[in-house]
Amino acid sequence: MIIHDISMSIHPDMPVYKNQKEKRPVLRFLQGFSTGESCASNLTLDTHTGTHVDAPLHMLPGGKTIDNLDLARVITRCKVLDFSFIQEKITRRELVVKNIEKGDFILLKTRNSYTEQFEYDFVYLDKTGAAYFKELAVTGVGIDALGIERNQPDHATHKTLFQAGIVILEGLRLKEIAEGSYFLFAAPLKITGAEGAPTRAVLLQ
Numbered sequence: 001m002i003i004h005d006i007s008m009s010i011h012p013d014m015p016v017y018k019n020q021k022e023k024r025p026v027l028r029f030l031q032g033f034s035t036g037e038s039c040a041s042n043l044t045l046d047t048h049t050g051t052h053v054d055a056p057l058h059m060l061p062g063g064k065t066i067d068n069l070d071l072a073r074v075i076t077r078c079k080v081l082d083f084s085f086i087q088e089k090i091t092r093r094e095l096v097v098k099n100i101e102k103g104d105f106i107l108l109k110t111r112n113s114y115t116e117q118f119e120y121d122f123v124y125l126d127k128t129g130a131a132y133f134k135e136l137a138v139t140g141v142g143i144d145a146l147g148i149e150r151n152q153p154d155h156a157t158h159k160t161l162f163q164a165g166i167v168i169l170e171g172l173r174l175k176e177i178a179e180g181s182y183f184l185f186a187a188p189l190k191i192t193g194a195e196g197a198p199t200r201a202v203l204l205q
């Protein structure tokens with residue numbers, strides 16, 4: 001069995017959404033070996049830091065929170081689809097030619113995986129693609145961008161997926177991963193009442 005780490009490293013200079021300062025993680029050492037017999041630190045994290053799972057509450061008032069996520073939804077078989085050739089967005093047209101079946105958890109590999117900075121023009125899943133996933137009744141969609149959509153004022157991609165009960169996984173790193181079938185482990189931190197949480201995502205092959 002091969003374990004592929006598909007998570008972002010968490011550090012102060014990591015890519016954060018739109019480079020917003022308040023989204024940068026802060027790791028503070030409370031104690032070190034110069035002051036005590038052990039090392040202990042404190043971490044401040046945005047809930048959408050790095051590789052993370054979005055909960056429906058992120059976009060739907062009254063939506064489910066991350067602690068209520070059924071773990072069977074994120075510890076599951078999955079398919080990686082390679083869309084590295086796409087410049088702007090993944091639409092229904094690109095998806096229909098792929099072998100996607102009911103119940104699949106789909107990870108979208110794009111050119112986003114090849115950069116280590118936040119790109120304002122990141123490749124995203126547009127609303128026609130989200131509608132297609134809803135039609136097919138997939139269980140989850142992951143992407144290698146810190147957001148699954150951009151430039152859609154109504155957030156139609158998030159809302160369509162959440163309303164259909166589809167899990168959204170963001171901030172994946174898929175450069176080294178070939179298109180194909182894998183087993184995904186992406187359980188998010190169990191934060192009561194939160195609308196999202198970081199996860200250490202891995203693929204088993």
Ligand SMILES: [Zn+2]
Nearest residue numbers: 048054170196
């Ligand atoms: Zn998010």
